Amino acid sequence: MVNDMDNIAGTLQQSLIQIITSVLTVIGVFILMLTISWKLTIIALVTIPLSILVVAFVAPTSQRLFGRQQAALGKINDQVEETYAAHTIVRTFNKEEDEEKEFNRRNHQYYQSAWKAQFFSSLMMPMMIFIRNVGYLVVAVVGAIQVIHGQITLGNVQAFLQYTNQFSQPIAQIANLSNTIQQTIASAERIFEVLDEPEMDDKIKETPVLAGKNLPKVEFKDIQFSYTDEPLIQDFNLKAPRDKMVAIVGPTSAGKTTIINLLERFYDPQGGHVYLDGQDIGSMTRDDLRKHIAIVLQDTWLFTGTIFENIKYGNENASDEEVYHAAKMARADAFIRELPDGYQTVPDESASNISQGQRQLLTIARAFLADPEILILDEATSSVDTRTEVLIQEAMNALQQERTSFVVAHRLSTIRKADQIVVVNHGKIIETGNHESLMNQKGFYAALYNSQFAGN
Template structure:
């Protein structure tokens, strides 16, 4: 089957502001809660930046009392205790406690509100994404890897959740803290503020140098980690092949190389990022020293109180925090918007047309299925099926054969409406299948594919997947009809046996028998068997073939076959090549023609004889 190219992951948004506006509009119904959380965050910042100055006034009261006492001592007066106003100090401390308690309450409310909102937003986005995915055509899945879709549904959603839950309020609080601290510093001393600001360009220089470097190395680290994980997963899944071809040393060597690249990328990322905080601390400490020295001089001159210098020193410590935090948030915001863009890309994908068609009903057409002048292509201007015509009467067994790429599976995809025809019509009992909802069409059909799909659960539940309303007896009868009951009962837990991931605790043939039992339970009008016996041994093939023959009794069936020996008893064999029907007839008729089918059959028969 031809498929469009798979798209790769996005590391940065292509249109930052458009995606940002779209993400904000998506959160519209939670705007009141977000505003409340932001107000709580701002309130907490205000409490935090006011507290040092209030606390500094207590130091001033103590200092003034000590100075007054020292003056009395110097004047020769007897001083039993320094005249410190402890009542005022206690009242100041009570105010500080209230401020810190209020700050904690504001931050707690903000965190609870944003956690609730962020989870609600991502919950809704996941629901919308799931609903969207169900409306997308099969061509979308052909053009995207499973890992890519899962990454968008899980990892990208988590990025958005983290941003909304913490990074958004951090962004707001950092902004207000920077200007709030600057304002409080100016209320104390504009001269000390200038001294504190002298190191600001140096801080910005450090952040602007190290942050992009760190971001680049962390991106490389994540890339190498993904490559390493892929190699580990590939080696684990293909360990039998690796052992069979004695490639253990090669696999170990490849792992060492990838692990070494990951180590180098990770080491560089950690090394560069670790420089930022020591450098910022150095700048902060230099700032602290300059302010302490000059502030001390101003205290001796009476220009500033000791308490205000103490508060100013605290503000100096707080001043660099918003800059560092904003630098770190830059990468997070870029990553989040890129994640949102990847999710919105799926939202913008064209959906299947769910409106019923209005194609004329051909009352004279009594066939179960009719392909009438069907044209189809996966890629525009590269036609695959051209002027395809086929009439299938009720109860007929149709085998579709041909070389790889002939269009066999495409015919099934069109019948199931996984894809829509470009031209022509596919009718069931005279009515175009586009006149009916896809669900109604598919209720009439069931498939057994080459790759048997079973989910993690019990054998009983896997069979019951064909019809959820089925009773236990009906499930067992379906298993018996599919020749699966015997091997199921031989398992330790019988029908309650849990199938592990990929159902590897039973054989490929047993998995196929379970999928056939599922189809028996569904009891469809039309069955589709797509290369259902191509990957099993001869003995199991006979069991599966017997089960499929029984399944096909009194039903219309389509069999896409690779082993031509399995379709000798088909009522009609449709031989395809390059999207065209080149021959039609039963086995004997086609062999007598000595044409394309006979060449295929003889080539396969001779090959099997030589191998036996």
């Protein structure tokens, strides 16, 4: 995709200017030719439809071949980027030779696509030169005949022949640029495949607000959802009370993260409703909905900029003191001040100059600053050591105070204090309760919990 953008940028910066210049030259020379002889001008114009025929013959095939070339180049770049980023894994598993073979295979595919595209497009210029010379010859012969009959002077014929060259040269240049243009079109098609993907439906549903007292903060009601034709979530019902912690647990691919995606409206359910304070979230814009929610993910992400700017991302209107307070509440202030530049430290591209746990604390500080009504913690401690997990858990416990929170966790020790634990499997709730009641049931949750501590 980057190569495609570069191709389009290059065409707009260079080729477009040359095309405009050539068009203006053709128009100016055409007017001068008419002032000398309209008959010879008509003869000279015959080369235009011939040129168009050549372009019409070469361009479609050239465009198709350039499309294959760009696709092959994209695959090479993907592998190079992937191998470079994961070079440690590649070396650890002795896959250097395999990666080289795969690169050679993809490079050969690129070579096959590229030489065909370049060869076919290179036919354009010789054919255009041939047409230009034929036109020049015909004008010279007809002009000589007219001179013999006294219909035109020799000087005018000589001048007209010069104009004929100037007239055909820009046309040949435009045709020759078709190589670049076809490559650009191929790049544009690949980009527009992404841009033309349908946007998410922004229609606001007209759903009546639920009436009554003591409504849950969030309610999932009769939810039906699937990514494919295979049903994932069926008849899902869940009520999350205000200012309570709801933990969602279950095996891999049980639908835990999908439930969070539905609450954030990254997807809309095919059936049922999700209510926030009794209002269907489908009747709210996504912007309005997400103002109520903050999320801390397993995969932390820090943007380019200082640590201070990364925390302030949660609330651009926050004061400096509010940023520092959020860092203290997230248990991040101490390690930040120990860094050489403190809050002005700029994490490198992979944020390797701070640990994974420290990165997680920064994302928690960001959520603190957002001050949400609803907090989502999705596997937030799954990739840190036990000591750091305790620190993060303290920060998350502080963050959850007086908020409705959803916690998705594989480490069941982190959700023992949850007010409500929802056990999900195959998109359905199979058990619900707190830790003690679920352990007493000796069901799915108890087996899952005991399996994690069987060696202790």
